[in-house]
Amino acid sequence: MADEILIKPDLQFVKRIMAAGGQDAKKCYQCDTCSVVCNPTPEENPFPRKEMLKAQWGLKDVVKSPDIWLCHQCSDCTVYCPRGAKPGEVMGVLRQMCIEHYAIPPILARMVGDYRFLPLLIALPVVLLLLALKVTGRLAIPEGDIVFAKMFPWYVIDVIFVGAAAFAVFVLAQGVMRYWRDINAEPWKVKLKGSVMSNLVPTLTQIVKHEKFKLCETTFARSLNHLMVFFGFVFLGAVTAWAFVKEWVFHSPGPYFLLSPIKILAIIGTALLLYGIYQIIVARKANADKAGYGTYFDWQLIYAIAAVGVTGLGAWVFRLMGVKILAYPTYFLHLTSIFFLFFYAPYTKLAHLVYRTVAMLHARMSDRGF
Numbered sequence: 076m077a078d079e080i081l082i083k084p085d086l087q088f089v090k091r092i093m094a095a096g097g098q099d100a101k102k103c104y105q106c107d108t109c110s111v112v113c114n115p116t117p118e119e120n121p122f123p124r125k126e127m128l129k130a131q132w133g134l135k136d137v138v139k140s141p142d143i144w145l146c147h148q149c150s151d152c153t154v155y156c157p158r159g160a161k162p163g164e165v166m167g168v169l170r171q172m173c174i175e176h177y178a179i180p181p182i183l184a185r186m187v188g189d190y191r192f193l194p195l196l197i198a199l200p201v202v203l204l205l206l207a208l209k210v211t212g213r214l215a216i217p218e219g220d221i222v223f224a225k226m227f228p229w230y231v232i233d234v235i236f237v238g239a240a241a242f243a244v245f246v247l248a249q250g251v252m253r254y255w256r257d258i259n260a261e262p263w264k265v266k267l268k269g270s271v272m273s274n275l276v277p278t279l280t281q282i283v284k285h286e287k288f289k290l291c292e293t294t295f296a297r298s299l300n301h302l303m304v305f306f307g308f309v310f311l312g313a314v315t316a317w318a319f320v321k322e323w324v325f326h327s328p329g330p331y332f333l334l335s336p337i338k339i340l341a342i343i344g345t346a347l348l349l350y351g352i353y354q355i356i357v358a359r360k361a362n363a364d365k366a367g368y369g370t371y372f373d374w375q376l377i378y379a380i381a382a383v384g385v386t387g388l389g390a391w392v393f394r395l396m397g398v399k400i401l402a403y404p405t406y407f408l409h410l411t412s413i414f415f416l417f418f419y420a421p422y423t424k425l426a427h428l429v430y431r432t433v434a435m436l437h438a439r440m441s442d443r444g445f
């Protein structure tokens with residue numbers, strides 16, 4: 076006789092899924108169409124039907140599943156679901172709950188996922204930056220040419236943003252290590268092949284090329300738009316790293332000439348970021364009826380990235396135009412949005428960069444066809 080399995084449904088968990096954007100999860104009648112039309116899913120033990128069942132039944136351990144991160148939210152399943160249960164959206168909500176589950180402190184994770192706390196979350200960097208201006212005696216618009224370092228000297232930027240980045244890396248690392256432990260324990264325990272290091276390079280190559288994402292059909296353009304934003308981030312990250320090295324190793328901080336390589340890289344990065352995010356917004360709205368509109372969690376990250384790009388471009392343009400009264404406040408907003416994006420990264424959808432990488436690495440090592 077087969078072993079008995081004790082199922083412990085958690086109704087609060089079901090309510091949370093429905094409140095966070097998975098309100099149609101209960102419509103699912105387990106026909107399995109979603110798993111059949113999903114191109115990225117492995118053939119063996121495919122998703123998302125089984126995750127839909129667990130979500131409906133309140134089996135909250137599903138948030139620790141390695142498979143929820145193999146879904147790339149292309150929404151083919153949502154388009155073809157005969158019941159309108161929106162499995163793509165439900166998978167997104169499960170990932171949000173996974174991030175919340177592993178992030179510390181959990182209260183901050185819950186606040187970041189709740190739109191009612193947005194003003195408070197924005198207030199933190201605003202107050203911090205205003206405090207820095209007050210302490211350094213720079214609350215007024217600086218005299219003379221527009222040089223942003225007159226407002227926030229490099230050492231102030233470094234203290235605030237290196238601190239924010241260190242906090243984010245620490246929280247993310249803690250969460251991901253606990254997630255890795257869980258996906259290597261029962262009921263997901265499988266024999267892994269090869270070492271982490273030998274599998275990491277092919278996994279990262281697959282991610283950089285968006286190989287799985289490109290398998291999506293209905294919203295194929297989403298993978299291209301995502302790729303632009305991804306490389307926008309990579310280029311701007313390289314620019315930031317170069318500026319950091321110039322400052323601390325060569326003791327030669329900016330400003331940079333308009334046609335210097337670092338400036339050109341920054342312009343290309345900003346253009347990719349802005350165009351990619353604009354296309355993401357347009358495509359999501361255009362496909363909302365068939366593929367789902369997305370949740371607050373999705374849109375929060377989209378608008379945070381857009382805010383970084385728009386304010387960065389705005390501050391640069393206003394500086395070139397010599398409009399002080401707009402350049403400095405826009406730069407202030409730029410720093411606010413950068414802080415928001417990175418400090419809260421372990422709690423927002425941006426954490427998918429790390430969780431999905433770990434899940435795809437695990438899938439490759441466990442022969443899941445990734």
Ligand code: SF4
Nearest residue numbers: 103104106107109156
């Ligand atoms: S989510 Fe839709 S397609 Fe998938 S099993 Fe349920 S009813 Fe069928």
Ligand code: SF4
Nearest residue numbers: 113146149150152163
């Ligand atoms: S959203 Fe796309 S990748 Fe995710 S389960 Fe649905 S079809 Fe598969």
